[in-house]
Amino acid sequence: MDEFLVSKHQKYFQLCLNSLPAKAQSEDSNKLAIVYFCIQGLDLLGKLQLTFQEKKIYADFLFKHMIIDPNDEIQSFRASQTFKLPSSQNNYDLPNLAATLFALSSLLALESDFSQNLNRHKLMRFVSKLQILNGPEKGGFKPVLDQKGGQVVGESDLRHCYTALCVRKMLKYDELPLEERLHDIDVKLAERYILDRVNFNGGLSSNRYTESHSGLTFCGLGALKLLNYDFNSNETWVANTIRWLVNRQVDYPQTIEAYRDEEYEYWDEDDIGGFNGRENKFGDTCYSWWVTASLKLLGDQYFECINFGAAEKYLLSKSQSRLMGGFGKDSQSFPDPLHSYLGIAALTLWKGRSGLEYTGENNLTGIDELLVISQTSSDFLKQMEWK
Incomplete structure (x- = not known):
């Protein structure tokens, strides 16, 4: 029986929340992204076991990343306290959409009712300022405000559109x-x-006529x-x-084995069951989420086209780190918070569908595939009431 290493994944996320491994310390400038992957990851595992006081401490830490607008017109967050510099150096302390x-x-995972602390009109004024209203990128969003x-x-692509x-x-x-939306975006x-970024093969891309990409396809479908x-x-x-999405799951026909001795460059037996982001690319843990969640957004009937058994075997036996917990991008890679979260998110999305039994599956709590947050976070959002 395959094993999902719940306790090791729990320890891995807790480690990254407190002290990043040396190989990941360069990512401290993306601190809020790491916090998101770890806290939401623990929530998916049913292991976000914090007292009321601990949740408040974490929430206060997050609110310290708010940027104070001297004109009091917008609200936003910075990606890391690294950028909280004296006002004379605030060229680097910029309101950040992803953060x-x-x-x-x-x-949301901390059950902190931010409707009591934030002004949604000022937040949306920030978001609306990021939308491009003229030129070839009209309708898209950029990630940062000077x-x-x-x-x-910054550049404009579907990631920022989905984030906004x-x-x-x-x-x-x-x-x-x-009439009450004081600072809404132009939704049309x-x-x-x-829609301008839908390609001939159905995948979506960063710009018109460029290569389709699974991650951008999820962002485009989610935004729609x-x-x-x-x-x-x-x-x-x-x-x-x-x-196009169904064909992103990696498998090889028997006839391709004849090329193995000739070092066919796209052959990697470890990839079978996994997913890739583009044609003729190797498998990668994160695409297990981007591809299958995209199909889920389009309808449950399309989601069922996946070979879930092979997909689970890929994650559990190839990219899961049995030594320290977490998931790497592939069987040869060191685990990192992004791939760890998306690997667990994919397993959560597939829960109970393959017929494949593995230990630890029952710990997975549920996920909102549209917002990529735990179901408990989604439920908390639904009950929040803005004044």
Whole structure:
């Protein structure tokens, strides 16, 4: 029987929350991302065992990452306290879209009612400032706001579009009457931006006419779902998307074995059952989530096209670290918080579907595939009431 190493994964996340392994310390500048992966990961394992006081301490730590706007017009978060510099050096202390989402997601897991501490109109003013309203990238979002000049900074792609819409959802801005949305985004432009990145094969890409990518496909589909897009309204591209996603699960026909002695460059037996992000690429733990969650967003009937038994065997026997817990990107890689969280998220999403029995499965608690947070976090969000 395969084994899901619950106690080791728990210890791994707790380690990363307190002191990053040497190989991961360069990621301290993304502190809120690491906190999100670890806290939400523990929640998926049913091991976020904190007292009320401990939850408050963690929540206070997250709120310390809020950026104080001298004009009191926006609210936002920084990615790490590393960037909290004196005001004369605040060119580096910039309002960050992803950090804002990670902060909100982590606060939900801590059952911290941020509706009591934050102003959603000021948060949405920040988000709306990041939307591009002119030019070839019109409708998309950039990730960072320059406080001095008020200019948006960085590249535009579907990751930031999805992130912006997740923040909007967590603030329940989409539930407000139109006349009360003081600083909403242009949802029609956002939808057009996403649809312009659907490729001929159904996958979605960073820019028009560039290669389809599984992670960006999830971000695009998730963003459309957050905009209440009807996937049945265009059966042609959606059918192509389903086909392309299903073909991201790695397997090799018997005939390919003839090439093994000739060192066929795309052959790796360890990848069987896993998923890749693009054609002719090797398997990677994170795509187990991006691909199957994308299918789940499109409908349960498409989600069932996956070989769940092979997928679980890949994660449990190939990319799970049996030595220290966590998951690496593949069988040869050191575990890291991102792949650890997404590996566990995938197993949670697939729970009970394969018929494959493995120890530790019953610990998995449930996940909201649209917002990529635990079901307990999602339930807490639903009961929050903004004044």
